[in-house]
Amino acid sequence: MFEQLLSLVKENAGNDIINNNAIPNERNDEAVETATQSISETFQNAIQGGNVNEVMQLFNNGGGNTSSLALTQNMQGNLIERLMQKFGLSNAQAGGIASSLIPMVLSKLTHKTNDPNDGSFDLSSILSHFGGGNFDVGSVLSQFGLGNNNNNASDNKGGGLGDVLGGLFGK
Incomplete structure:
Protein backbone atom coordinates (compact mmCIF):
# COMPACT_ATOMS: atom_id res chain seq x y z
CA MET A 1 0.00 0.00 0.00
CA PHE A 2 2.83 2.40 0.85
CA GLU A 3 4.45 1.86 -2.55
CA GLN A 4 1.16 2.55 -4.36
CA LEU A 5 0.66 5.71 -2.35
CA LEU A 6 4.28 6.73 -2.93
CA SER A 7 3.76 6.35 -6.66
CA LEU A 8 0.60 8.48 -6.51
CA VAL A 9 2.41 11.23 -4.58
CA LYS A 10 5.33 11.10 -7.02
CA GLU A 11 2.95 11.43 -9.99
CA ASN A 12 1.48 14.60 -8.46
CA ALA A 13 4.58 16.19 -6.92
CA GLY A 14 5.68 18.15 -10.00
CA ASN A 15 5.27 21.81 -9.10
CA ASP A 16 5.07 21.32 -5.36
CA ILE A 17 8.27 19.32 -4.87
CA THR A 34 8.11 12.54 3.48
CA ALA A 35 4.76 13.56 1.99
CA THR A 36 3.76 9.91 1.60
CA GLN A 37 4.69 9.18 5.22
CA SER A 38 2.58 12.13 6.37
CA ILE A 39 -0.44 10.81 4.51
CA SER A 40 0.14 7.23 5.67
CA GLU A 41 0.64 8.08 9.31
CA THR A 42 -2.40 10.35 9.41
CA PHE A 43 -4.57 7.61 7.91
CA GLN A 44 -3.14 5.13 10.39
CA ASN A 45 -3.68 7.43 13.38
CA ALA A 46 -7.26 8.20 12.32
CA ILE A 47 -8.25 4.58 11.76
CA GLN A 48 -6.47 3.13 14.76
CA GLY A 49 -7.69 6.03 16.89
CA GLY A 50 -11.31 5.20 16.11
CA ASN A 51 -11.90 8.11 13.71
CA VAL A 52 -13.02 5.95 10.82
CA ASN A 53 -15.81 8.45 10.11
CA GLU A 54 -13.16 11.00 9.04
CA VAL A 55 -11.69 8.50 6.60
CA MET A 56 -15.12 7.55 5.28
CA GLN A 57 -15.97 11.24 4.73
CA LEU A 58 -12.90 11.53 2.55
CA PHE A 59 -13.91 8.58 0.39
CA ASN A 60 -17.51 9.75 0.24
CA ASN A 61 -16.18 12.93 -1.34
CA GLY A 62 -15.45 11.00 -4.55
CA GLY A 63 -12.42 13.05 -5.51
CA GLY A 64 -14.04 16.44 -4.95
CA ASN A 65 -12.74 19.27 -2.78
CA THR A 66 -10.98 17.64 0.16
CA SER A 67 -9.34 20.77 1.59
CA SER A 68 -11.92 21.43 4.31
CA LEU A 69 -11.91 17.92 5.77
CA ALA A 70 -10.29 17.46 9.19
CA LEU A 71 -8.28 14.49 7.91
CA THR A 72 -6.82 16.60 5.10
CA GLN A 73 -5.93 19.39 7.48
CA ASN A 74 -4.22 16.90 9.82
CA MET A 75 -2.18 15.54 6.92
CA GLN A 76 -1.20 19.05 5.88
CA GLY A 77 -0.14 19.97 9.41
CA ASN A 78 1.91 16.79 9.65
CA MET A 84 10.25 22.46 8.15
CA GLN A 85 12.29 19.98 10.21
CA LYS A 86 13.86 17.96 7.40
CA PHE A 87 14.38 20.62 4.76
CA GLY A 88 14.61 23.84 6.76
CA LEU A 89 11.65 25.34 4.91
CA SER A 90 9.78 28.30 6.34
CA ASN A 91 6.24 27.77 7.58
CA ALA A 92 4.95 29.61 4.50
CA GLN A 93 7.01 27.48 2.08
CA ALA A 94 6.02 24.21 3.75
CA GLY A 95 2.41 25.36 4.01
CA GLY A 96 2.29 26.17 0.32
CA ILE A 97 3.52 22.70 -0.58
CA ALA A 98 1.19 20.93 1.85
CA SER A 99 -1.91 22.94 0.95
CA SER A 100 -1.44 22.16 -2.73
CA LEU A 101 -0.05 18.61 -2.73
CA ILE A 102 -2.13 16.89 -0.03
CA PRO A 103 -5.60 17.82 -1.37
CA MET A 104 -4.49 16.94 -4.92
CA VAL A 105 -3.21 13.50 -3.88
CA LEU A 106 -6.28 12.79 -1.74
CA SER A 107 -8.57 13.82 -4.57
CA LYS A 108 -6.79 11.41 -6.94
CA LEU A 109 -6.80 8.66 -4.29
CA THR A 110 -10.52 8.94 -3.63
CA HIS A 111 -11.27 9.15 -7.34
CA LYS A 112 -9.25 5.98 -7.99
CA THR A 113 -10.90 4.20 -5.07
CA ASN A 114 -14.39 5.09 -6.30
CA ASP A 115 -13.70 4.35 -9.97
CA PRO A 116 -15.00 0.88 -10.87
CA ASN A 117 -12.55 0.77 -13.80
CA ASP A 118 -9.48 1.47 -11.64
CA GLY A 119 -8.39 -1.30 -9.31
CA SER A 120 -5.22 0.39 -8.06
CA PHE A 121 -6.78 1.29 -4.68
CA ASP A 122 -9.77 -0.09 -2.82
CA LEU A 123 -11.33 0.94 0.47
CA SER A 124 -11.05 -2.47 2.08
CA SER A 125 -7.29 -2.63 1.46
CA ILE A 126 -6.79 0.93 2.69
CA LEU A 127 -8.70 0.27 5.91
CA SER A 128 -6.94 -3.04 6.43
CA HIS A 129 -3.46 -1.67 5.79
CA PHE A 130 -3.75 1.44 7.92
CA GLY A 131 -5.95 -0.20 10.55
CA GLY A 132 -3.24 -2.62 11.62
CA GLY A 133 -3.36 -6.30 12.38
CA ASN A 134 -6.20 -6.24 14.91
CA PHE A 135 -8.52 -4.08 12.81
CA ASP A 136 -11.76 -5.76 11.70
CA VAL A 137 -12.37 -4.33 8.23
CA GLY A 138 -15.50 -6.39 7.69
CA SER A 139 -17.08 -5.01 10.84
CA VAL A 140 -16.30 -1.43 9.87
CA LEU A 141 -17.59 -1.86 6.34
CA SER A 142 -20.76 -3.44 7.74
CA GLN A 143 -21.29 -0.42 10.00
CA PHE A 144 -21.28 1.74 6.89
CA GLY A 145 -23.63 -0.54 4.95
CA LEU A 146 -20.91 -2.09 2.82
CA GLY A 147 -21.25 -5.84 2.61
CA ASN A 148 -19.05 -8.33 0.83
CA ASN A 149 -20.30 -7.14 -2.54
CA ASN A 150 -19.70 -3.45 -1.97
CA ASN A 151 -16.43 -3.13 -0.14
CA ASN A 152 -14.33 -1.69 -2.90
CA ALA A 153 -14.47 0.26 -6.10
CA SER A 154 -13.53 -2.66 -8.30
CA ASP A 155 -16.63 -4.59 -7.17
CA ASN A 156 -19.30 -2.20 -8.38
CA LYS A 157 -22.52 -4.02 -7.48
CA GLY A 158 -25.40 -1.93 -6.24
CA GLY A 159 -24.19 1.39 -7.64
CA GLY A 160 -20.68 1.44 -6.26
CA LEU A 161 -18.96 2.72 -3.18
CA GLY A 162 -19.64 6.36 -3.96
CA ASP A 163 -23.39 5.76 -4.15
CA VAL A 164 -23.46 3.74 -0.94
CA LEU A 165 -21.38 6.29 0.96
CA GLY A 166 -23.35 9.14 -0.57
CA GLY A 167 -26.51 7.65 0.89
CA LEU A 168 -24.89 7.24 4.28
CA PHE A 169 -23.71 10.84 4.47
CA GLY A 170 -26.81 12.37 2.89
CA LYS A 171 -25.27 13.39 -0.43
Missing part, protein backbone atom coordinates in the same frame (compact mmCIF):
# COMPACT_ATOMS: atom_id res chain seq x y z
CA ILE A 18 10.12 18.45 -8.09
CA ASN A 19 10.07 21.95 -9.61
CA ASN A 20 10.28 23.75 -6.27
CA ASN A 21 13.53 25.70 -5.74
CA ALA A 22 13.10 25.47 -1.95
CA ILE A 23 13.79 21.72 -2.14
CA PRO A 24 17.16 20.73 -3.62
CA ASN A 25 16.79 18.40 -6.61
CA GLU A 26 18.93 15.74 -4.97
CA ARG A 27 16.37 15.58 -2.13
CA ASN A 28 13.21 15.37 -4.26
CA ASP A 29 12.73 11.64 -3.59
CA GLU A 30 13.15 12.25 0.12
CA ALA A 31 10.52 15.01 0.02
CA VAL A 32 8.09 12.78 -1.90
CA GLU A 33 8.63 10.02 0.67
CA LEU A 79 3.62 17.51 6.33
CA ILE A 80 4.31 21.16 7.17
CA GLU A 81 6.04 20.13 10.37
CA ARG A 82 8.15 17.49 8.63
CA LEU A 83 9.16 19.75 5.74
